Amino acid sequence: MQYNNKTVWITGASSGIGKELAIQFAELGARVILSARNVDKLNDLKATLKGGGHLVVPLDLAQPEHVLSTVTVKMSELPAIDILINNGGVSQRSLFLENDFNVYRQLMEVNYFGLIALTKAVLPAMVARRSGSIVSISSVAGKVGSKFRTGYSGSKYAVVGFMDCLRAEVAQHNIHCLTICPGSIKTAIAHNSLNEQGIAQNKPEKSIENGMDVSVAATKMIRAISNKKDEVIIGKGLSGWAPTIKRFFPTLFNRLTAKTNYR
Ligand SMILES: NC(=O)c1ccc[n+]([C@@H]2O[C@H](COP(=O)([O-])OP(=O)(O)OC[C@H]3O[C@@H](n4cnc5c(N)ncnc54)[C@H](OP(=O)(O)O)[C@@H]3O)[C@@H](O)[C@H]2O)c1
Numbered sequence: 001m002q003y004n005n006k007t008v009w010i011t012g013a014s015s016g017i018g019k020e021l022a023i024q025f026a027e028l029g030a031r032v033i034l035s036a037r038n039v040d041k042l043n044d045l046k047a048t049l050k051g052g053g054h055l056v057v058p059l060d061l062a063q064p065e066h067v068l069s070t071v072t073v074k075m076s077e078l079p080a081i082d083i084l085i086n087n088g089g090v091s092q093r094s095l096f097l098e099n100d101f102n103v104y105r106q107l108m109e110v111n112y113f114g115l116i117a118l119t120k121a122v123l124p125a126m127v128a129r130r131s132g133s134i135v136s137i138s139s140v141a142g143k144v145g146s147k148f149r150t151g152y153s154g155s156k157y158a159v160v161g162f163m164d165c166l167r168a169e170v171a172q173h174n175i176h177c178l179t180i181c182p183g184s185i186k187t188a189i190a191h192n193s194l195n196e197q198g199i200a201q202n203k204p205e206k207s208i209e210n211g212m213d214v215s216v217a218a219t220k221m222i223r224a225i226s227n228k229k230d231e232v233i234i235g236k237g238l239s240g241w242a243p244t245i246k247r248f249f250p251t252l253f254n255r256l257t258a259k260t261n262y263r
Pocket of ligand 1: 011018038089138173
């Protein structure tokens with residue numbers, strides 16, 4: 001599918017999945033709006049993208065009220081948004097008994113409230129045009145639980161629930177809602193994952209190092225968007241199969257996760 005004359009807003013565009021989505025959407029002819037906190041990285045990316053008219057809109061998803069108020073005002077200056085991709089997020093690798101309570105707030109602010117704030121600012125114009133896609137990147141951790149992810153999984157399950165309800169509400173306005181649940185994808189996510197104090201752990205992990213190539217994952221994501229899917233799981237090996245295994249063998253799955261230190 002070609003995306004000429006389409007505008008795609010991508011959060012978390014300074015790294016990993018968001019960056020690759022921006023590159024591939026630009027190659028398909030789209031104008032992209034790049035958001036994240038690191039403006040230098042966004043500007044560097046913008047300079048390398050194919051085509052023109054791309055924009056940088058810095059956003060800190062950890063400040064959802066600010067996102068909602070500033071983007072609501074800014075919408076009048078921006079081109080009509082065809083696709084919003086709520087991708088920006090942060091993970092976690094730490095045990096519940098050791099976590100500061102604040103870790104849970106941090107994860108929910110960025111992964112859940114930030115996503116809702118931006119969606120709330122962007123969706124009304126889509127509804128008025130009776131056209132648009134809201135895409136949210138949850139995770140396989142939004143479908144199954146495992147050790148070290150009580151806060152991350154909680155925030156990603158919340159995204160799945162939010163998107164299921166939003167889809168039901170906006171179908172009558174011809175708005176498409178897609179939830180993407182990636183398994184392990186080779187990005188900087190492990191390095192950026194929060195520890196028990198809410199600080200980036202800054203170290204690699206086997207599951208991510210052995211994960212799906214990010215360009216392959218982004219291509220599959222764009223195909224799901226083009227085909228107007230409701231929900232897709234994108235991952236290789238166990239990280240892709242885990243939701244199906246849990247669905248059909250829940251007791252076995254829960255026993256295995258209690259015995260596995262999946263990192
Ligand atoms: N990689 C995987 O295995 C995997 C699996 C399942 C789900 N996911 C999800 O995929 C999404 C992208 O992750 P990734 O793998 O590409 O990780 P990544 O390489 O660490 O990229 C994360 C992106 O989110 C942005 N971000 C983080 N905190 C932010 C904040 N407070 N405000 C605005 N932007 C923020 C970062 O930009 P700045 O630091 O510049 O703000 C960065 O662009 C996340 O939602 C993640 O949970 C990833």
